[in-house]
Amino acid sequence: MAWFGVWRRIGKSSQPVHSCGPQTAHGTYLLTAENIVNTEQGNVADALFIREDVSLTGDYTGTLYEKLGTLSVDGLPVTGKYNVNPDCSFTNVMVVVIQGVPVTVTIDGVFYNEGQDFYALAMDLEVPYSFIQGKRIGP
Secondary structure (H helix, E strand, O other), rough: OOOOOOOOOOOOOOOOOOOOOOOHHHHEEEEEEEEEEEEOOEEEEEEEEEEEEEEEOOEEEEEEEEEEOOOEEEEEEEEEEEEOOOEEEEEEEEEEEEOOOEEEEEEEEEOOOOOOOEEEOOOOOOOOOOEEEEEEEEE
């Protein structure tokens, strides 16, 4: 087994990280995820991105776009909330409305670069994507 990864220092080693809170997530973000998904038709590529506008309280609205094999998803509404801890870790509870049915996805992650960026994992087993990157693209 080989591991590939990126490490980011989010605080000085001699001091605990304690500067994060709900305001850390404030802004407009672009999230991306790419995976190979095992379906009944075999393995297919999956790529998605979500654009979110996050308030000072961590609540957000956004839009999801996805390409799963030959299926294209164009503009599903998403809502949710970032619960940001003082150590910059967070839980994001996202609701995606698929064909009129709300689906809840729990995402755990960590902000770094003063909230400009984050890495996260979708924690629900039925979610086809897992690793997520986020980048703040606006105030």
